[in-house]
Amino acid sequence: MRIAIDTMGGDQAPQVVIQGVEQARDQFQDLEFLLFGDEKQIKKYLQNSERVTIVPTQSVILGTDEPLKAIRHKKDSSMVMAAQAVKAGQADALFSLGNSGALLAAGIFIIGRLKNIMRPALMPTLPAMNSKQGFSFLDAGANAEVKINYLKQWAVMGFFYAREVKEIAHPRVGLLNNGTEYDKGDSLHKEAYQALSKLPDINFIGNVEATNLLEGVADVVITDGFTGNATLKAIEGTAKTIMSQLKKALLNNGLRPKVGALLAKPALASIKTTFDVAAYGGAVLMGVKAPVVKAHGAADARTVYYALVQLRMMYNKGMLQQVIEYFDQQPKK
Structure with missing residues (x-):
């Protein structure tokens, strides 16, 4: 499983994000990570690059940004590029500590809604x-x-x-x-x-x-x-x-x-x-085509770790596919 990480969202980013990622990476051999953000800052905190790929980005969506405007105009931001990676099939899930409204918009308008939702x-x-x-x-x-x-x-x-x-x-x-x-x-x-x-x-x-x-x-x-x-x-x-x-x-x-x-x-x-x-862990954006989890901006590395465990469980259990199949079996009105 490959998880796209918005490393620049949150009060203590990217430090706590990377610490949580490395903890999850070291415990679960089936996880790989795409880290989107400022390459220099990421390398400052990353202990080793095993199963980690850094994807440099140029901007950050701030907590004060208007959500829809941000995802439309900050296409080179860590959050938008991470969401685009999920849409393109380069990653299986998305995690962020960033702007809640922007992540919601990215989930709906970039990754897309699940069928019938x-x-x-x-x-x-x-x-x-x-x-x-x-x-x-x-x-x-x-x-x-x-x-x-x-x-x-x-x-x-x-x-x-x-x-x-x-x-x-x-x-x-x-x-x-x-x-x-x-x-x-x-x-x-x-x-x-x-x-x-x-x-x-x-x-x-x-x-x-x-x-x-x-x-x-x-x-x-x-x-x-x-x-x-x-x-x-x-x-x-x-x-x-x-x-x-x-x-x-x-x-x-x-x-x-x-x-x-x-x-x-x-x-x-x-x-x-x-x-x-x-x-x-974090709050799940239910109803989009891939697992997306948002944790509180003030979250620590431990919260990040548990959120990644959450995403892994959703993916491994095939939960979204079960939801799709459930609604496909319901009679059409």
Whole structure:
């Protein structure tokens, strides 16, 4: 498998990107990498060039760039050239820490949508207390407005991802709503509930509420991109605030809380492991013709490594082909 890497995206690029690539390369003998970016900077951090090819690029898509304009006018950028390599069959997958909107645009307009898929969706994996696998959450921001067919297709793709990549035998798929009853929500959600219930071979468990997401109530949760992005940021912000306040409470209130913190260290470590989002890799752009993964711009080398493991699993399991075959077998309307 050959993975095209946008080495210049991200806050600590290209250093952490290359460190993660080398870790994956050293562990998996079946991986090769095309590193797109500033050749001088790449060579500065690359320890050895085994199964690594450097492809020099002239520009970088910045986080402040307007996505569509960037991929149209920065054709010599590391992200666009990496996407072009996938389109041309020179690479099998794409990874980037760069501009989310630009990567979404590159996936759709350069690599292209999968057959029968109306709208690709962004799918991160979020932690869950009752699951080592976490839960897949889509759409997390690619599509602010949705149609019923979008939700149905995302449910199918999320199901196949959870089953093949996460190896969950019969993943539970839930629809994010403001109540668990079948008749909750607006007309779109009521109609979506009925449509999802009729999907063949998909384990749809009904509506799920945001209150229960981190309890692992479902393996796949689908929603529109506006709600999904707002929910994602609310979870991230709440977790960050709680951890910050907990640390202050334990360290800034005298000796007894510090001793308590020391005694509670093993328990706190287990919580940290559960909410270790780096181990989940990055967000998958579901619905395009090749595996594409986007990790957070502030990600470290460990996150990059796990994202590459993610891509390898998607490719080796033939997940995208299974999605194509599923939709090909559905009756045409």
